[in-house]
Amino acid sequence: MQSYGPQPVSRQLPTEEARDLLALTRDLAQREIAPGAAAEEEAGRFPRETFTLIGEAGLLGLPYPEEYGGGGQPYEVYLQVLEELAAARLTVGLGVSVHTLACHAVAHYGSKEQRAEHLPGMLGGTQLGAYCLSEPTSGSDAAALRTRAARDGDDWTIDGTKAWITHGGAADFYTVLARSGGEGAHGISAYLVPGDAPGLSAAPPERKMGLKGSPTAQVHFDGVRVPDTRRIGEPGQGFAIALGALDSGRLGIAACATGVAQAALDAALGYVLERRQFDRPVADFQGLRFMLADMATRIEAGRALYLAAARLRDSGQPFSARAAMAKLFCTDTAMQVTTDAVQLLGGYGYTADFPVERYMREAKVLQIVEGTNQIQRMVVARHLAGPESRG
């Protein structure tokens, strides 16, 4: 076999079962996800049936305990699955990452009863989750959120509007952060709200620059009643729960970004080996060869960084700073690599007939979601130099 040109990513995987899992993922990605991606993204079509398919295959609960129907996989493995999915279609990779994020609160902070009741459904592959933190007036400053949760007997009533919610209107359950107490981070609690709860409604999806197949919508809570048994963790613990989930979620975004970047490199590589100018393949020109070398090196460095963070997490060590670095580096890399990929294809790269302009539009959103890259730098800097304004 030819040893240059686009190749499957060589991966170090800890177990034989992980190798089998990646093989299954590649099979699904190549045969079921990638073929329709370009047309469906252009049409803005959400592939709900793809989530059913990969749910049946067991990919919607990978990093959670088998006891509750999860796959019992370490992050080191789960993230590489995400990377392959995102390379085939970001709407699917990011969707799995957000779903996994939405399961995090119940899995890590839910009572034994809550886990037993909800997790099998959430992880089993038939349900899809959404994660509701951002609001129209609170994005980076998430602790300023205003959606209210008021105690009413054995229930809570939730009122307010969440913004930018991935799977908004399409999800079967929503993990919602709402203000149950006073101002600031300590006044926030977490709730698990069923998708069909009366009073919950979604606005029409945002008209986005990319990632058009993934619905992103405002979600309105108009007197939505949830029993106290659906409150996750202690009252006031919600923001800590949200941040805990985000540390892991950022690793998911880093993996997705690496997948998109890899897909862009592969597409560009395939092209420059074929395209001829000045009587030779343009891949002959050293200016382009060095671009390819830099692209591949950055992708590999990003992959190594997110995997290093994942292994810290898997071994039970603090990984928050490393996760922020990985999210920052991998998404900036994806932006740069996808932009270069468009350049490598010349005018063709700028058309929708080739996938690289889509990758470029997709990479952009990854620098914004789950904490903008400015916020990631802030997180990393706080680990280095402590909190700002110490006087």
Add this chain to the structure above:
Amino acid sequence: MSLRIVVAVKYVPDATGDRHFADDLTTDRDAVDGLLSELDEYAVEQALQIAEAADDAEITVLTVGPADAKDALRKALSMGADKAVHVEDDALHGTDVMGTSLVLAKAIEHAGFDLVVTGMASTDGTAGVVPALLAERLGIPQVTLLSEVAVSGGKVTGRRDGDAASEQVEASLPALVSVTDQSGEARYPSFKGIMAAKKKPVEALDLSDLGIDAADVGLAGAWTAVQEAAARPARSAGTIVKDEGEGGKQLAAFLAEHKFI
């Protein structure tokens, strides 16, 4: 009583790989990855559906092939089959359809069966005769090339779609059926299925276990022999018609010239 289904599955060279013949004109299995024949995935799928519809059923998947052929069995087990039989013997190298069907028949008898399910043809040899030979050797009725199949009341029924007619056929058990690529997409294994498959039993047998004389199989025992094999010539480059107003006419002329219209 439990319905015993045996599915014959073949391990074949990946058709997307660069396939070659070895010096003795047998398939060069070292040079290219192998996998469960895609056409046999349909057989596994139909067996699973029959088993799911039955109160109690057990599916055995069977392959005759080299050590790596275990991969095909694992795939079928991860899709949901219950156990596997692998017949492997160095003396099998170069076996033709007669020998293959002999070994399969002995192994199926060894496993015990009410229903044998096969694919319509392998994706490498594509003889398509193994199912018929098998039924003959086992002395059971065969209903082949089914695009729909079901079992009830001690009978297997199915639909065979031909050019002129669509036939509804049936046979009493024990029987053999072969299914086509129109019988319904094969499922993907699930991750849990893959993990469960590692714990399912795979029985390894050789020719002596089945009481088969090595002289009846292999290159020497084959009734047919490949005399010569040459790579197909590469397709020649097509004709490019440049449309300068007359493109349509030129295309029509080309098609007429080659008697397409």
